[in-house]
Amino acid sequence: MKAAILGTGSWATGLARVLNDNGVEVLMYGVDDREIDDINIRHCNYKYFKNVKLEENIRATKNLADVIDGASYIIITVPTQFVRSVLEQVKPLLKTKVTIINAAKGFDMNTNMRISDTIRSVFTNSEINPVVSLIGPSHAEEVVIRMLTAVCAVSLDEKTAQDVQKLFSNDYLRVYTLTDEIGAEYGAAYKNVIAVASGILKGLGYGDNSRAALITRGLVEMTRYGMLKGGKAETFFGLTGVGDLIVTCSSEHSRNFQAGKEIGLSDNASDFMAGNQKTVEGIRTCKVIHDDILKNYPEFEAPITNCVYEVLYENGKPSEKVKELMNRTLKSESIKG
Numbered sequence: 001m002k003a004a005i006l007g008t009g010s011w012a013t014g015l016a017r018v019l020n021d022n023g024v025e026v027l028m029y030g031v032d033d034r035e036i037d038d039i040n041i042r043h044c045n046y047k048y049f050k051n052v053k054l055e056e057n058i059r060a061t062k063n064l065a066d067v068i069d070g071a072s073y074i075i076i077t078v079p080t081q082f083v084r085s086v087l088e089q090v091k092p093l094l095k096t097k098v099t100i101i102n103a104a105k106g107f108d109m110n111t112n113m114r115i116s117d118t119i120r121s122v123f124t125n126s127e128i129n130p131v132v133s134l135i136g137p138s139h140a141e142e143v144v145i146r147m148l149t150a151v152c153a154v155s156l157d158e159k160t161a162q163d164v165q166k167l168f169s170n171d172y173l174r175v176y177t178l179t180d181e182i183g184a185e186y187g188a189a190y191k192n193v194i195a196v197a198s199g200i201l202k203g204l205g206y207g208d209n210s211r212a213a214l215i216t217r218g219l220v221e222m223t224r225y226g227m228l229k230g231g232k233a234e235t236f237f238g239l240t241g242v243g244d245l246i247v248t249c250s251s252e253h254s255r256n257f258q259a260g261k262e263i264g265l266s267d268n269a270s271d272f273m274a275g276n277q278k279t280v281e282g283i284r285t286c287k288v289i290h291d292d293i294l295k296n297y298p299e300f301e302a303p304i305t306n307c308v309y310e311v312l313y314e315n316g317k318p319s320e321k322v323k324e325l326m327n328r329t330l331k332s333e334s335i336k337g
């Protein structure tokens with residue numbers, strides 16, 4: 001069995017190793033010569049993992065047709081802004097029906113659709129099986145060295161979710177199935193905004209109490225928003241919700257957390273925004289959610305997202321935004337807002 005992996009970045013490499021460990025033939029599609037040469041010649045991906053030796057049968061190429069040829073599964077591990085354009089290149093190359101597995105977290109660049117909806121908007125039902133998202137608390141840096149991890153295979157179709165569950169599960173990666181696609185994908189996207197806020201608190205010098213408060217109130221905010229979009233409350237208390245929120249808000253591996261930390265340290269986002277080249281999905285996700293609320297749910301309160309938005313896009317000073325958050329009208333803890 002063959003799997004095509006779109007991307008040669010950190011998550012692409014982590015999932016390539018999982019599938020290779022599970023006896024699946026993997027071929028990765030990349031655009032970066034250095035990453036491709038590293039994988040094929042030096043059997044590593046030095047840009048992302050300084051001390052990880054990869055198996056020789058994990059291969060990468062710039063030739064997308066070769067990658068897609070004979071693959072039963074196509075795994076999306078490029079950042080969300082490139083998902084649609086890569087899928088449009090994949091479409092004419094399909095010869096048989098495939099299962100597309102999304103592992104990216106965020107929204108389509110042009111339409112702001114969730115990624116499962118984006119996939120369905122590119123392909124017809126006769127080209128692809130039901131879409132699956134493989135999401136949850138899973139830093140590539142840990143998966144690639146086989147540290148114990150649990151994620152969800154999320155699909156509207158339970159059987160396809162179970163198929164993907166079997167494909168990825170092994171003794172260090174445990175995969176659960178879930179059918180609440182809306183709740184899971186909004187959770188996986190929203191947590192990146194809260195992770196930027198968590199990094200900002202760290203950069204400003206705040207401690208564990210502040211982070212616990214942020215994670216808890218961030219969970220309430222993302223649950224209320226996700227339910228508004230049609231997700232189930234219980235999903236936000238699972239791996240794709242609070243699970244991913246905890247890992248991304250607390251880990252130095254997280255690029256979203258690191259971005260926030262840099263912004264907090266300088267008490268200003270403008271330098272970071274001008275210079276950033278890393279995959280920090282929370283930056284655009286914050287704008288998508290902020291703009292959606294402004295346009296479609298003007299009564300909805302999202303104080304954390306609003307503050308992150310003002311810091312990132314309106315030159316708000318992080319230290320002042322934190323004060324504003326703390327000094328809002330006092331209220332009960334109710335999830336209803």
Ligand SMILES: NC(=O)C1=CN([C@@H]2O[C@H](COP(=O)(O)OP(=O)(O)OC[C@H]3O[C@@H](n4cnc5c(N)ncnc54)[C@H](OP(=O)(O)O)[C@@H]3O)[C@@H](O)[C@H]2O)C=CC1
Binds near residue numbers: 032048082140141279
């Ligand atoms: N890293 C992680 O731990 C996890 C990441 N994710 C999600 O996975 C997605 C990818 O993130 P991640 O792997 O971390 O990102 P990285 O920045 O590590 O890697 C992105 C890769 O995509 C490549 N790329 C960019 N544009 C294209 C294109 N048009 N076609 C093919 N490849 C392209 C990049 O090439 P180049 O280097 O040349 O830019 C790079 O190799 C994100 O949505 C992220 O949220 C989910 C779970 C865990």
Ligand SMILES: O=C(CO)COP(=O)(O)O
Binds near residue numbers: 255256280
């Ligand atoms: O989604 C992730 C872990 O589950 C990766 O987080 P970062 O994108 O912040 O690195």
